[in-house]
Amino acid sequence: MDGISLTEAEEDFQTEETQSYGRVGVTFGDVGTTSLDFNASASVNKGEYVQISHPDVGWVLGQIDKIERQSDLSVEKARELNEGNDVEIDDTVVAEVNIIGFRDDKGLLRVPGNPFRAGEPVYLAEEDLIREVLGLKKTKEGAYIGKLRGHDIKVNMNINTIAQKHLSVLAKTGSGKSYTAGVIIEEMLKNDVTMVILDPHGEYNSLAKPGDPPNSEEFDIDSKGYGEKLTEFSPNPEINKGAQPLRFTFRNMDNKEILDMCGLNKRRSYINSLENAKSKLAVKKGEFGVKDVINLLKSNEEDNSTTLVKGLEKLKDKKIFAGKGTRIDDIVSEGRASIINLKGTPPDMQTFIVDKLAKSIFELRKRDKIPPLIMLAEESHNFCPQRGKVTCSNIFKTIASEGRKFGLGLGIITQRPAKVDKNVLSQCNTQIILKVTNPNDLKAIEKSVEGMTKGMKEEINRLPVGEAILSGAGLSEPLLVQVRPRETQDGGESIKVI
Ligand SMILES: Nc1ncnc2c1ncn2[C@@H]1O[C@H](COP(=O)(O)OP(=O)(O)OP(=O)(O)O)[C@@H](O)[C@H]1O
Ligand SMILES: [Mg+2]
Known part of the structure; x- marks a missing residue:
């Protein structure tokens, strides 16, 4: 294992039932606290969760954020391949891990304060660790x-x-x-x-x-x-x-809103006619609808605004107002x-x-x-x-x-x-x-x-x-x-x- 011995945590991990979750690679290059790269030795996919042992805090959860196959195949060699010649390709899969963290004694999610080691094995994450770190409890709540x-x-x-x-x-x-x-x-x-x-x-x-x-x-x-x-x-x-x-209560409608919906300008004369009609009906009937206002306006010889009546007729057809909404x-x-x-x-x-x-x-x-x-x-x-x-x-x-x-x-x-x-x-x-x-x-x-x-x-x-x-x-x-x-x-x- 490239000269690096197993930590105790890893030994526990490898000897328990978790063995089925295999080792998928080894960290290399510049290793940080929030991200690291590993050389993949098994098939892994972008988005997959992995776990890596940290010298101070034990198992830490990470997620593969990027994965690519790096090769020494140059354009010239590719051309040779195209021409049907045999070319040896040296390639390796490199995965970039975003470190999610671990839960501390208080159950808080944290990331290590110092870097992981290079040459550290990377494993597919155990479900219990995923649950613990991501806070996904086995409850029916939520x-x-x-x-x-x-x-x-x-x-x-x-x-x-x-x-x-x-x-x-x-x-x-x-x-x-x-x-x-x-x-x-x-x-x-x-x-x-x-x-x-x-x-x-x-x-x-x-x-x-x-x-x-x-x-x-x-x-x-x-x-x-x-x-x-x-x-x-x-x-x-x-x-x-x-x-x-x-339905909405017509009585509670604002005059300006009514005129808006009738597609009329908020002319003072319309507002006055409407207000007068509504006030009269409120005293006489208490509850009233668009139809009542139209009838009253039509019966009022002094104040018969045909444009307003036409607008209100349109509103009546929309059937969203009633005496009681x-x-x-x-x-x-x-x-x-x-x-x-x-x-x-x-x-x-x-x-x-x-x-x-x-x-x-x-x-x-x-x-x-x-x-x-x-x-x-x-x-x-x-x-x-x-x-x-x-x-x-x-x-x-x-x-x-x-x-x-x-x-x-x-x-x-x-x-x-x-x-x-x-x-x-x-x-x-x-x-x-x-x-x-x-x-x-x-x-x-x-x-x-x-x-x-x-x-x-x-x-x-x-x-x-x-x-x-x-x-x-x-x-x-x-x-x-x-x-x-x-x-x-x-x-x-x-x-x-x-
Ligand atoms: N989680 C799911 N499991 C199974 N089938 C799904 C799921 N989500 C969506 N679908 C399928 O995809 C179809 C389209 O989904 P939906 O109607 O929710 O899309 P939408 O984003 O609301 O579309 P629109 O913008 O046209 O309203 C659904 O009828 C359903 O058959
Ligand atoms: Mg939809």
């Missing part, structure tokens, strides 16, 4: 998202942190965002977390139905539906059958999730609805009138865009910066991280990143995730569907995870053209 890539080790994230410190699920289209968000929602429901899910495509009501999970045994997953914990609301219950109507405490119900199915609702109405809902939830949460909750938003780039402004831009920013103080978490799900307001994205402390290829999106992710190694950053655009980099929420560092199968039906499957 949100079970999947398994550490290449290992039979479950990765659970801290539910409170996910719910309170905001979450982002980022991936290009078709990479498994909605599927993974579904996995998180299942875990949240299991743990009685209160949720509101903003669902522009109507793909989350499938959480009510038990699915047919592939590899269920391997992942320890049963088919299960969460119908009893879900309520679906929609401004379009005619399209979204089974959903309860989502949906109660927020029906939507935010302890230990349950409400799906706000916005399928069939035009984009400007979606942002209006989301704005009203989010503002009410935030205000009521501040006054502790509703339970702590997390609001998940699919296609978040439409609700808090980086460029331009939509109706709900401000409330998203407010929730992102102040929500956690009041027990209101935010979940950003998007295929265009670069198009989401940076102020919102940077507040998400838990990140789930699936495959992303757009260079601007990759930059946005790199800026918002701490502790990702160079190798991991390179990995993002090569991740296969269903694999994710998880960061935050109780994890000591970003981990590559195979997302577990869904217990419920997958609602986001692509529609086959042929």
Whole structure:
């Protein structure tokens, strides 16, 4: 062994049941405290965990961040090979290890204070060491998202942190965002977390139905539906059958907002007419809808604004106002999730609805009138865009910066991280990143995730569907995870053209 004897720790390691985890190489060259190179003598892969003995602290966990085959094959020799001649090639595989560390007496994750030795054997890491150093305990606590890539080790994230410190699920289209968000929602429901899910495509009501999970045994997953914990609301219950109507109290609407939605300028004359009509109806009827205002304006001969009436007629057709709107405490119900199915609702109405809902939830949460909750938003780039402004831009920013103080978490799900307001994205402390290829999106992710190694950053655009980099929420560092199968039906499957 190149003149270096086995340390005691290594002898223990080699004589116990861990022998099956073989030696994969020997360190060489300049050896540091946070990274080192080894010459691979066995087949190892990028991302694999290895363990190396350190003279002072014993076993330390590392991860292969880069691997390459170095050879003496020059262009000239390659040309000879091309011409059919025999050429001897001297090559060797060199792996670069990022040192993760060890747990000290107090259980804190640390890296050694002085370098490893050159010539030290490197082994594939034992699962117990991986668990210990990465803090992946064998408990059922937390949100079970999947398994550490290449290992039979479950990765659970801290539910409170996910719910309170905001979450982002980022991936290009078709990479498994909605599927993974579904996995998180299942875990949240299991743990009685209160949720509101903003669902522009109507793909989350499938959480009510038990699915047919592939590899269920391997992942320890049963088919299960969460119908009893879900309520679906929609401004379009005619399209979204089974959903309860989502309506807003017309009386509580601000006059300027009404004129905005009617597509009218905020002219003083309109505001006055509207205000007069609303005041009269409030005295006469208490509750009233758009239709009542129209009828009153039509009957008023002195103040008959045809333009205003026309605008209000359009608003009436949108059917989102009523004398009595949906109660927020029906939507935010302890230990349950409400799906706000916005399928069939035009984009400007979606942002209006989301704005009203989010503002009410935030205000009521501040006054502790509703339970702590997390609001998940699919296609978040439409609700808090980086460029331009939509109706709900401000409330998203407010929730992102102040929500956690009041027990209101935010979940950003998007295929265009670069198009989401940076102020919102940077507040998400838990990140789930699936495959992303757009260079601007990759930059946005790199800026918002701490502790990702160079190798991991390179990995993002090569991740296969269903694999994710998880960061935050109780994890000591970003981990590559195979997302577990869904217990419920997958609602986001692509529609086959042929
Ligand atoms: N962890 C997984 N295990 C098994 N299948 C998966 C997994 N993740 C994703 N898939 C498959 O990939 C398909 C696409 O995933 P999904 O609908 O979640 O993508 P998406 O990122 O939300 O796409 P879009 O941007 O179009 O909404 C799913 O229908 C599912 O079949
Ligand atoms: Mg989706």
